[in-house]
Amino acid sequence: MTANNARKVLIIGGVAGGMSAATRLRRLDENAEITILERGEHVSFANCGLPYYAGGVIEERDALLLQTPKSLKSRFNLDVLVQHDAVKIDRERKEVTANTPEGEKTFEYDQLILAPGAKPFVPPMPGAERGLTLRNVADVDAIMAQVQTKPKTAALLGAGFIGLELAENLHKRGIEVTLVEAAPQILAPLDDEMAAMVENHLIDQGIKVVTNDQATEITEDAVVLKSGKQVPAEMVIIAVGVRPDTNIAKDAGLETDQRGGIVVDESQRTSDPDIFAVGDAVVKRDRIDGAPVHIPLANSANRDGRAVADIIVGLAPSNGDGQVRKTAGVLGTAVVGVLGLTVAATGWNERKAKANGREVATIHTHPFNHATYYPGAEKLALKLVYDPKTLEILGAQAVGGAGADKRIDVIATAIAGGLLATDLAGIDLAYAPQFGSAKDPITMLGFVADNLASGVTSSVDIHDLAQKQADGHLVLDVRTVGEFERGNIPQAVNVPLDDLRDRIDEVRELANGKEIVVHCAVGVRGHTAVQILKAHDLAATNLDGGYTSWSAWQRKQERDAQQA
């Protein structure tokens, strides 16, 4: 059927990036011979849906199977070969060898696209073979088989996004879940004080969380931790991270980094000009600084897969930017829902920014997702990370109710557009009382950034509060007496904001010549109080995020102290 001079494109891996390349290529070149070698039994399955099938939210296994080799043949004239495990690339002969149900076979190519993905990392330990992982449909089948035996307990090793999604879904099935995380906090994309809010929520919802500890052995019915603790676990799932599944690329002499990621240029070309690579198997480029990063996310896999097809057929960039298409860097924007809480992040967190030697300013707010006079408003906690000199936005995090994803998407777009932190105040966002606020949480972040950049106010980080107190600074709580009585920062003095002007002399005496640390519940009243104090010649600064940030983080600190 195909012309003799048709290009032969071979693709290894038939899920996100590989399949995006294949279907795009067909739309651009009806005559190409496109063959996909997929090791597993399924292509184009809904890998991000796997945890929800495990939890019964997605009821039908078939819902996970988005395409079949047959449907891809009839619509896109693709030759999709499942259970074809590509094991060797002969770059000289431009051939790939695969193990197939019918034995070893060899496939020629003009261009080869590698989209082998990443595989779950399983730390070596006794009993590790009892640990399940979650990468594909076969894995979720194995998890479902264990769920059918009605286990009472499960240990989830690794508290990243997939770990949390599985925790939620097993918890919904009535299983007692313990999350075990080697780092001092869950959810590495977040900073510790934001992760603390999520951890508090998980605990309140009945999930056990162990941090700063790790599995050393899996026994018949438990996981033994480094600390000596035993976590009861009829079921064990290991989700501590993934590694590029790239032995075939390394064996072929393609350049890879120390984690095994395939190194590609801005056109997704490997060190062999006829071999491209996309998806979780490749080293991506950080959008903030262009540095190489490993960020295994579906959206860039799809986008880059599409781009490879464009590049193979020689499609020029549509925006007039040069002759050769280039792929964009990645911000690592991600979102997870866990037991009613939405957690989302984009770009760099404060930890990463500091590790990269960047000067960092942060803003913590706790707005409602829409006007509070309209029923059903939910709280959000937002953190903005930016450069205080250039005002460049580096990243943001959100933890809370509905609309957390929206605010992170807006900030990810602002970063893509090069908007400054203060520019956030000037974006025209859609407002109606059930969708937002006339001063949207995004607008407010911009206002606070403006206040800090203008020198109108300053703030102190909750992490630095104890030292401030040790240095003799007064902590002034300007919330109401009722709020203060329901919980407060040790040694804080309560002068409600509306009484502050009348009690300035009392505050002046307590301050004893030192800068006052002011706080309220979230920072808004604190800001007004700081301005009043400064107008009365009292140095003052506002506790960033207020009592809400402090108390969430404090609760985590106390848990850690007990655990130690």
Place this chain on the structure above:
Amino acid sequence: MTANNARKVLIIGGVAGGMSAATRLRRLDENAEITILERGEHVSFANCGLPYYAGGVIEERDALLLQTPKSLKSRFNLDVLVQHDAVKIDRERKEVTANTPEGEKTFEYDQLILAPGAKPFVPPMPGAERGLTLRNVADVDAIMAQVQTKPKTAALLGAGFIGLELAENLHKRGIEVTLVEAAPQILAPLDDEMAAMVENHLIDQGIKVVTNDQATEITEDAVVLKSGKQVPAEMVIIAVGVRPDTNIAKDAGLETDQRGGIVVDESQRTSDPDIFAVGDAVVKRDRIDGAPVHIPLANSANRDGRAVADIIVGLAPSNGDGQVRKTAGVLGTAVVGVLGLTVAATGWNERKAKANGREVATIHTHPFNHATYYPGAEKLALKLVYDPKTLEILGAQAVGGAGADKRIDVIATAIAGGLLATDLAGIDLAYAPQFGSAKDPITMLGFVADNLASGVTSSVDIHDLAQKQADGHLVLDVRTVGEFERGNIPQAVNVPLDDLRDRIDEVRELANGKEIVVHCAVGVRGHTAVQILKAHDLAATNLDGGYTSWSAWQRKQERDAQQA
């Protein structure tokens, strides 16, 4: 209490813009004498919440009253004078005269801020005095008083955002609602084919909609229309638009435009350097082309009010952009929820872009708001309006389920950041199956823009289809036989996509040498079909928005034809 040299700032109007200016000014200047003259009985009320109080969604009237003169005095030391109707500005003496419960009073100022807002326009007609309007708490009290009498019917004159919100809320109270709109379509911010989807929804939900007709008389129990029709209406609400409430400014000789909007510079300064103006009373600047516009929305009122305080105290821009703060232009981003449907828009619609002489390209898509394999996915209809030469994004519209507001906010941010239509494909958006898709609706808009800009494909507008058919072009429906049988475009020929390669000769014959107009349900399969046809040397173009856009618009056309 205040210093003798304290600046005296007088503010006329105590709702969004005026109150934002007042509280910001207090935070920047503890000593200023700040007086607010408010004509009504309430300040800082939730004007965007009024329709929902009318509908009982917001149950307590007190929830609408966000601040009181007392609370503003104790927190911000503001002198808020309600029932103070400012009637005259003496610019020479820098004084304002107001009618007050205690008679006429005069107030001095160093700086005056005008935030009088806009008032509902009531077209002159017999019986107009029976028509209620909705601007403030007193208005909603009057509406509630009528609602208590359990009217069976209501006519809403004007089908803009407020008209639709009221329609929803009265409908929820069991009142038979008729919306009457003088224009050929409801919701002027949308283009006609997008508005048609909303109109169809309203009708399906039991609201009567009359377009292209207008009230000429309000009788005791009905509204008489120009067409002669009578709309039963025990209750009549007029919401045909607002006009700047600026007689006081005009009388003082301040520059206004032909609609009465106060003309201000980029620092919100009027033609008198000591008088500023913000909010619905002023002429704003369009963010797309800088032209003067009337866009009465709360977010820019608040933002500009804050900025005026900054300018009065001489705060330099925090981003280093010059010495004097300037306010941003407006995009008019807005959202409305109506009986389960979310409708949002930003920037220019196609109509406005064409009226402004811009070359315009449009993209219509009908994606789901999140992965379809996760339960509860809802459909969105998106329209992107951009310049096909420069790829500048001019605007966007969304009609659909949850997440419509998110996509419009992302596009509004993209416009603020100067991203091109094709750049939408490269934004890293947060994805998990309950929040979005690995190829988000925004990503897909970028892909389609890229396809059009690259010349990979082309599209035809549903408005131009009839002419295409009249010119003898084949309309090829590539949906399944079942979809075709459930409804189709007259004279369209059905060849399901998966059969197309085998039936190329048949199609070639039907095309008769002319470009084929291909369509599917939404445009995705149509795109693949166009590529197949082109590969077989058949000219083909894709119907933008597919059968979904066409059929919604067609339904409106048929209604209009019946009505005529």
